[in-house]
Amino acid sequence: MTKVTRRNFLKSGTALAGGMAGILAIGRAPAFAQGATVHWLRWNDFVPASDQLLRKELLPAAEKALGIKINLETVNGNDLQPRITSAIQSGSGPDIIMLFNNHPQIYSESVIDLSDIAGRVSEAEDGYYDLCKSNSADGQKWISLPWTIVGAMIAYRKSWFDEVGSPAFPDTWEKYREVGKKLKAKGRPIGQTLGHTFGDAPTFSYPYLWSWGGTEVEKDGKTVNINKKEVIESVKFMTAFWKEAHDEGGLAWDDTNNNRAFLSQTISATLNGASIYIESLRNPDKYITDTGAKLNTDIQHAPLPKGPAGQFAMHTYFSHVIPSYSKNQDAAKALLKWIHTKANYEPWFVSQKGFATPPTHEWEKHKLWDEDKVMTPYKIAGRLGQTPGYPLPTSGKKAAEVLTKYIITDMYAKAVQGATAEDSVKWAQDELQKIYT
Amino acid sequence: MAIAESRVETKVYMPQAPRPRLRLLEDERWLAFVLLLPTVVLLAAFIAYPFLRGILLSVTDARVGVPGNFVGFANFYKIFNDGIFRTSVYNTFLYTGVTTVFKLALGLWLAVLLNRNFRGKAFTRAFILLPFIIPTVLSTFAWKWMFDPTFSVLNWLLYHLGLITGRINWLGDPELAMISIIIVNIWRGVPFFAISLLAGLQTISPELNEAAAIDGARPWQRFWYVTWPLLLPVTMVVVLFSVIQTFADFQIVYVMTGGGPANATHLFATYAYQIGIGTGILSEGAAISLAMFPVLFLVVIIQLLYIRRVEVR
Numbered sequence: 001m002t003k004v005t006r007r008n009f010l011k012s013g014t015a016l017a018g019g020m021a022g023i024l025a026i027g028r029a030p031a032f033a034q035g036a037t038v039h040w041l042r043w044n045d046f047v048p049a050s051d052q053l054l055r056k057e058l059l060p061a062a063e064k065a066l067g068i069k070i071n072l073e074t075v076n077g078n079d080l081q082p083r084i085t086s087a088i089q090s091g092s093g094p095d096i097i098m099l100f101n102n103h104p105q106i107y108s109e110s111v112i113d114l115s116d117i118a119g120r121v122s123e124a125e126d127g128y129y130d131l132c133k134s135n136s137a138d139g140q141k142w143i144s145l146p147w148t149i150v151g152a153m154i155a156y157r158k159s160w161f162d163e164v165g166s167p168a169f170p171d172t173w174e175k176y177r178e179v180g181k182k183l184k185a186k187g188r189p190i191g192q193t194l195g196h197t198f199g200d201a202p203t204f205s206y207p208y209l210w211s212w213g214g215t216e217v218e219k220d221g222k223t224v225n226i227n228k229k230e231v232i233e234s235v236k237f238m239t240a241f242w243k244e245a246h247d248e249g250g251l252a253w254d255d256t257n258n259n260r261a262f263l264s265q266t267i268s269a270t271l272n273g274a275s276i277y278i279e280s281l282r283n284p285d286k287y288i289t290d291t292g293a294k295l296n297t298d299i300q301h302a303p304l305p306k307g308p309a310g311q312f313a314m315h316t317y318f319s320h321v322i323p324s325y326s327k328n329q330d331a332a333k334a335l336l337k338w339i340h341t342k343a344n345y346e347p348w349f350v351s352q353k354g355f356a357t358p359p360t361h362e363w364e365k366h367k368l369w370d371e372d373k374v375m376t377p378y379k380i381a382g383r384l385g386q387t388p389g390y391p392l393p394t395s396g397k398k399a400a401e402v403l404t405k406y407i408i409t410d411m412y413a414k415a416v417q418g419a420t421a422e423d424s425v426k427w428a429q430d431e432l433q434k435i436y437t
Numbered sequence: 438m439a440i441a442e443s444r445v446e447t448k449v450y451m452p453q454a455p456r457p458r459l460r461l462l463e464d465e466r467w468l469a470f471v472l473l474l475p476t477v478v479l480l481a482a483f484i485a486y487p488f489l490r491g492i493l494l495s496v497t498d499a500r501v502g503v504p505g506n507f508v509g510f511a512n513f514y515k516i517f518n519d520g521i522f523r524t525s526v527y528n529t530f531l532y533t534g535v536t537t538v539f540k541l542a543l544g545l546w547l548a549v550l551l552n553r554n555f556r557g558k559a560f561t562r563a564f565i566l567l568p569f570i571i572p573t574v575l576s577t578f579a580w581k582w583m584f585d586p587t588f589s590v591l592n593w594l595l596y597h598l599g600l601i602t603g604r605i606n607w608l609g610d611p612e613l614a615m616i617s618i619i620i621v622n623i624w625r626g627v628p629f630f631a632i633s634l635l636a637g638l639q640t641i642s643p644e645l646n647e648a649a650a651i652d653g654a655r656p657w658q659r660f661w662y663v664t665w666p667l668l669l670p671v672t673m674v675v676v677l678f679s680v681i682q683t684f685a686d687f688q689i690v691y692v693m694t695g696g697g698p699a700n701a702t703h704l705f706a707t708y709a710y711q712i713g714i715g716t717g718i719l720s721e722g723a724a725i726s727l728a729m730f731p732v733l734f735l736v737v738i739i740q741l742l743y744i745r746r747v748e749v750r
Contacts, residue, residue, distance in 0.1 A: 078695075085714045088502045106717040110502030196695045196711075249586020251698040252608035261587045404716040413699035417611055427520065434515075 036331040037069040041084075041094035043077040043318075046150075046259075046275040049282075050351040058348060062338050068331045077198055077255065081404070084323070091325045095332040100198045101317050102135045102388050102395035102403060104144035111143050111321040112329055114336070118142035121340050125360035129382035132359045134395045136319050144319035145336055146359035148352075151381025152203035152315050153301040155262060155276045156269035159289070160188050169302035173211070173237065176305045180245025183268045190246050191267030193253035194413040196406050199316040200255050204271045204304070205409040206314045206388060209234060211307025216402050217436050219391050224436050226411075227429035230308065235412060235421035242416045251413055263287055263295070271304065273316065274355045274378055281353070301377045303384070315385040318356075357381045398435050407431045494723035501717035512724035522725060525703040528615065529729075532704060533683045536622045540679060541672070543623065544630020549660075551631065552638045562632070569628040577692040580621045584608050584693070611701035614694050618702055621689050630675055637671030638664070670747050677740040684733055705729045 045051045051074055059070045073094065075083065080098060087093025088110045104111065118136070122128050132146040156169060164182035166175075180190045193200045209215070212234035214226055242248065247267055250258075258270040263279060270276070280287045280296035287295035303313060322332045338344055342362075349358055350368055354375035357363070359382060369379040389399025402408065411428035415421050461467050495512055499505030516522045551562055568576060583590050584607035595601045608614045641664060649659045687706040690696060696703035696711060703711070705725060713722020 082710075082714045085501050085717060089719070106500075107502055194698070196697045247587070249604065249606050249609045251606070251610075252586050252614065252694065254695075257585075257587065264587070266587055401716050401718070405711070410699040413697070417699060417701070430520075 035069075036328045037071055038096065038328050038331050038335050039071045039073065039094040040096045040332075040335070041073050041075065041080070042098040043080060044074045046273065047278055047352050047355050050348055050356075053348060053351045058339070058344065062335055062344070066331070066334050066338060068328075068335065070335065084321070088323055088325065093323065093325070095326040095328045096320050096322055096336065098147065098318060098320055099144060101202070102400045104136060104319060104321050105138065105395065105397045105400040106404070107321060107323070108138045108143045108397070110324050112324055112326075112333075113141045113143070114145045114322065114333070115142045117145055117333060117337055117340065120337070121145075122360065125342070125358075125362035127361055128359050129361070129385075131315070131317060131382065131385045131387050132319075134387040134389075134393065135317050137394065138396070139394055144321045145340070147318040147320055148349075148356040149359060149382045149385065150199070150273040150316040150318065150355060151357050151378040151385075152200070152271055152273065152313060153303055153377055153381075154269050155272050155274070155299055155301055157188070157265075157298055158300045159291070159293075159298050160186075160268045169300070171305055173208075173241070173305050173307050177237075177241045177245055180241065180269075184245050188266075188268040191253075191258045191261045191270040192246055192250045193255070193258060194251050194409055194416060195253050196409070197254040199273070200253075200258060200271055201406065201409045202388065202403060203314045203316055205412055206390075207304050207312035207386070208238070208307070208412070209408055210312040210386065210390060211304070211309055212237075213307075213309035215391055216389065216399070216408060216432055217392065221392055221398075222436055224429060224432040226432055227425050232421045232425050234307070235415045235424055238412050239415045239421065251416065265289070265295070274301065274353075274375060277301070277374060278353050278355055296374075299374065301374060303377065313381070313385045314387065315357075315381050317385075317387070354378050401435050402432060405431070491723045491727055494720050495727050497720050499720045501719055505720055508720070512721050513728070516721060516724050516728065521700045521703060521708060522728075524700060525705055525708040525725075526728075528702060529684060529704045531615070532619060532622065532686070533680055535619050536626060536683055537676060537679055539619075539623045540626040540630045541676060543627045544675075545634055545672075547627065547631035548634035548638055551635050562635070565631055566628045568625050569632075573625065573688045574692055576625065577621060577689050580617075580624075581608075581693050584617050608694055609698055611698060614698060614702045618689050618693050621693065622683060622686065625689070626679060626683070629679065633675045634668065634671060637668045640671075641667045670744055673740055673744050673747070677737065677744075680736055680740075681733055684736075685729060 042051075055072060059072055062068075063070055077100065080100065081103060083093065084097045084099065084107060087097070088107060099107075118128070119142075128146055129149070131149070136142055136144040136146050154169070160183060161167070161169065161179065164179055164186070166179045170176040170179050176190075183189060192204055194205065195201055209226075209231065212230050214228070214231035214234060216226060217224055247261065253261075258267065258272055259276050259279070261267045262270050262272075262276045277296060277299045280294070280299060284294045284296055289295055289298050303311065305311070320336060322329055322336075326332055339348075345358070346366075349356065349363065349366070354368060354372065355378075357378055361382075364379055369376055387395040387399075388403045389395040392399065407428055411424050414427065415424040419427075462471060494505075496507060496509060497505035498508045498511070547565065551558070551565070555561075582588070586604070586606060586609050589604070589607060591607070592601065592604050595605070606613060607617050645663050645667075646659050649663050654662065685706055686704060687710065690702055690704050690707045691710070694702045696707045700708075705728065709722045709725035712725060713719050
C-alpha cells in the first residue's frame with residue numbers, strides 16, 4: 001500500500017491544480033468531476049455509425065478518463081434551436097448544446113467564453129478556418145467551440161450527365177440549367193430544397209445570391225442594397241431554372257428529402273453533404289442503378305457553378321456551446337477539451353468517412369482523404385466557404401436573424417411560387433432593412 | 438373498604454368540539470373557497486402567469502437570454518406592418534372557418550348515422566374515434582408521408598387510377614399546402630364533433646320524433662324542426678371548443694409544412710414560434726401570440742351569450 005506522507009500529499013495537490021498529472025498522481029478524477037453528469041445535446045448524425053461510436057466507445061472512455069457521467073441526447077437537427085431557447089429561458093437544460101451555422105450568435109449573452117479551449121485547439125492543429133471564427137466568435141471571444149464542417153457539394157449521377165452530353169460537371173449556372181433541362185426531359189430532374197431547413201436550403205441560396213453579385217448587407221454592416229439589377233436577374237434565372245430543370249416538390253423538402261430522392265433515383269443531382277454517397281457505400285447491394293451497377297460507382301461530387309460575380313460556397317457548420325446556466329461548466333469544458341484532442345477526435349472523424357471536415361487545417365493531411373477519390377473535394381471545404389452576413393467579417397446577430405427567418409431562401413422560393421422577381425426582391429429588401437437599419 | 442376506593446367514576450360521552458379550522462369549513466362560503474382553491478392555483482400557475490408574462494414580454498424588446506427594455510406597443514406596430522403576419526392572420530381565419538364548417542357538417546352527418554341501430558355499432562363508434570385518439574404529431578407525420586412531394590401514396594393512387602398524369606405538388610404549392618393542412622385538421626377534428634353531437638342526440642327523447650312522424654313530418658322536417666333546435670346548445674359548445682383549438686393550432690402546420698413554402702401556411706402559433714423560438718426574438722413572438730387573444734375573446738363572448746340565450750329560451 002502506498003504510504004501517504006505530507007510531502008507526497010502536497011505534491012499530489014500541486015499536480016492536481018496543474019491538470020492531468022495530478023489525476024495520475026492520486027489515481028482519481030479531477031475534483032469538479034466527482035459525480036457530475038454532463039448532458040450533451042447533439043443532432044441525430046446523418047452518419048449513424050458516428051453516434052454509435054460516441055455512445056459505445058468514445059463517451060465511456062471519456063467517462064473513465066474524466067470521472068464524470070455523460071448523458072448523450074440526440075434530436076432532429078431542426079429541433080436544436082427550440083431546445084436551447086427553452087433551456088436558456090428556463091435556466092436549466094443540457095450542459096453542452098450543438099448548434100448550426102451562425103446560430104450561436106443568437107445566444108451570445110447566455111453562453112460561456114470558450115476562448116481558452118479554442119485557442120489551445122487552434123494552436124495544436126494549425127489554426128481554424130476563417131469561417132469558424134466568423135460563425136463562432138462574437139468579435140471578442142469564442143462563444144462556441146468549432147466541431148466540424150459538413151461540406152456542401154453537388155452529388156450527381158455521372159452516367160446520366162454523360163448521357164445528356166455533359167461528361168464534366170457544368171461550371172456555370174447557364175450550363176447547369178441547359179444540362180438540367182435535358183435531364184428533366186428524361187424524367188431525371190435536379191433536386192434542391194427551397195424550404196425552411198437548416199442545411200441544404202441556405203447552403204444553396206446564399207452562394208447562389210453571392211455568385212450573382214448580391215449580398216444581404218453592404219460592407220458597412222448597415223446598408224441594405226439587395227434590390228438591384230443583378231439580384232433581380234438571379235431571381236428571374238432561378239424561376240426559369242426551377243421550372244425547366246428542377247423537381248418542383250423541392251419547395252417542401254427538408255434536409256432529408258433530397259437524400260431519399262437521390263437514393264431512390266428520382267433525381268440526378270442535388271446539393272448535399274456526402275451523406276448520400278456514404279449511405280450508398282454502407283449498403284452497396286441495396287442501391288443498384290438501372291444498368292445493374294452499384295449506385296456508389298456512379299456518384300460524383302462537384303462544387304456549385306460560377307455566376308457572373310464568381311464561384312461561392314457555404315457549408316453547414318457545427319459547433320458546441322456551454323450555456324451559462326450549466327452547473328457543470330468545468331466538467332463540460334473538460335469533456336470538450338478531451339474530445340478535441342487529436343487522439344480522441346480522430347476515431348470520430350474517421351467514422352464520418354469524409355462527411356464531416358474538421359475545423360482546423362491540420363486534418364487536411366489525414367490519410368482518410370486519399371482513400372476515396374470521390375470524397376477528395378470535401379478535404380478543403382473549410383477553406384472555401386463563406387458565412388451568412390458575407391461580406392462582413394463576422395456573422396453576427398443580425399445575420400443570424402436573417403438566416404433563421406430564411407429571408408434569402410424565401411426570396412427565391414416566393415418567385416418560384418409565382419411572385420414576380422421584382423416583388424420578391426423588394427420584399428427581401430424590406431425585410432433586411434428592418435433588421436440592419 | 439374505604440368509600441373513596443369504591444367510588445366509580447361515571448363518564449358522560451361528550452363529542453369533542455370541532456377544531457376552529459373545521460368549524461370554519463361549515464360555512465359554505467369558506468368551503469367553496471377551499472374546494473375551488475386547487476383549481477384557482479392551477480389556473481393561476483398555468484394560465485394566468487404565462488398570460489401575464491406574455492403581455493409583459495410583448496411590450497419589451499426581450500430576446501432569448503436578454504430581459505430587454507420597455508418599448509410600449511412597438512412590437513405590435515412592427516407585426517401589423519409585417520407581410521408574413523398579415524398572411525398568418527388570413528391563413529388562421531381561413532383555416533379555422535373552412536375546417537369548422539366541414540367538421541360540423543361531417544360530424545353531424547356521422548353522429549346522425551351512428552345514432553341509428555345497426556350491427557357493429559359499438560365497434561364503428563370506437564373506430565371513428567381513432568383519428569382523435571392517435572397523438573396528433575404521430576398521425577400528422579403519417580399524413581406528411583402521404584403528401585410527400587416525391588413518394589406520396591395519394592399521388593401513386595391517383596396516378597394508377599388514371600386520374601392524374603404527373604405528380605401533385607401537395608406541400609410545395611402554397612394553395613395545395615393550405616388545402617393539405619385543412620384536410621388533415623378536418624380528418625382529425627370530425628370524430629370530436631361526431632361523438633359530442635352523438636351524445637347530444639342521445640339526450641333527445643325518441644318520443645318527440647315519433648310524435649312529429651305521427652303528425653306527418655318528413656325525416657328532413659323532423660330533423661330541422663325537432664332534432665336540430667334541441668341539439669343546438671350542444672353544437673354551440675362543440676363549435677366553441679373547436680374554434681378555440683383550431684385558431685390556436687400548431688402541431689399540424691409545424692409538422693406538415695413548418696409554415697412553408699415561403700411562409701405561405703403560417704398560422705398565428707407557428708409564426709409566433711418561428712420568431713420567438715427560432716429567431717430568439719421572444720418579445721415579437723409574444724406580440725404575435727397575443728394578437729390572437731382579442732379575436733378568441735370575442736368568439737368566446739359571442740358564443741357564450743348565444744348559449745345563455747338558448748338556455749333561457
